């Protein structure tokens with residue numbers, strides 16, 4: 462089990478702690494299957510919403526917040542029934558705009574896990590305006606519920622008079638399956654992983670389809686897809702998503718060995734400088750770059 466969970470487990474109710482501990486082994490992917498959820502409900506007699514609230518401390522334990530020391534945890538419910546954890550992430554030494562919010566992390570985790578939408582997101586603090594806007598891009602934005610320790614409402618109630626994709630005549634949505642044509646072949650598995658992720662990225666406003674693949678000293682690799690937003694600034698760059706996903710899976714960013722960015726050469730924007738800025742904060746792995 463990753464050491465970050467040890468203290469948190471002690472703080473959970475004893476029945477939950479005992480039932481969830483065996484699920485947090487080294488292969489824990491920061492998500493719970495429907496079968497595991499049922500086991501936890503049987504062991505604790507908690508309902509689904511209560512169980513998610515009780516599990517939030519485990520999500521918040523994945524937070525990396527060297528600047529704010531404010532630990533946010535989120536759990537997104539995938540349409541498949543699986544639950545995905547998320548936590549905020551900050552990059553000391555670089556602009557605050559590089560940060561990943563817990564809601565974005567949980568949604569990324571669900572999207573990378575193959576989900577095509579989420580029905581509900583549970584968070585230990587109220588979502589900021591940037592997250593509300595980020596979530597308004599989702600395939601399920603019109604029906605998504607936001608669950609807080611003391612409230613549950615629809616996203617639309619949290620975001621009255623909302624601005625969204627339809628204002629820019631976009632009918633596509635974040636988490637709806639994407640298949641972009643980026644013809645290229647490579648013998649390098651990390652390049653292939655980045656390429657596959659870029660083909661699934663979401664960039665209807667700039668066509669700057671992009672993804673990052675990271676390789677770690679222990680041989681594990683993690684990808685991040687670009688997730689664009691109608692309001693532009695809340696877009697989540699692929700390097701941020703890759704780092705957040707790696708950390709959720711227990712990777713040590715100090716052990717990063719390679720970083721590959723693949724993007725469309727035909728897009729109106731580039732992720733290169735933003736990706737390099739994050740790598741600088743992580744100790745200086747050189748970005749490998751491919752424009753297709």
Ligand code: THU
Pocket residue numbers: 526529531533548549550551560561562563564586587588589590592
């Ligand atoms: N934060 C979230 O993760 N979600 C929110 O919606 C509120 C703010 C994070 C971002 C930053 O890492 C820290 O909390 C302080 O704002």
Ligand code: ZN
Pocket residue numbers: 562563564588589590591592593
């Ligand atoms: Zn936020």
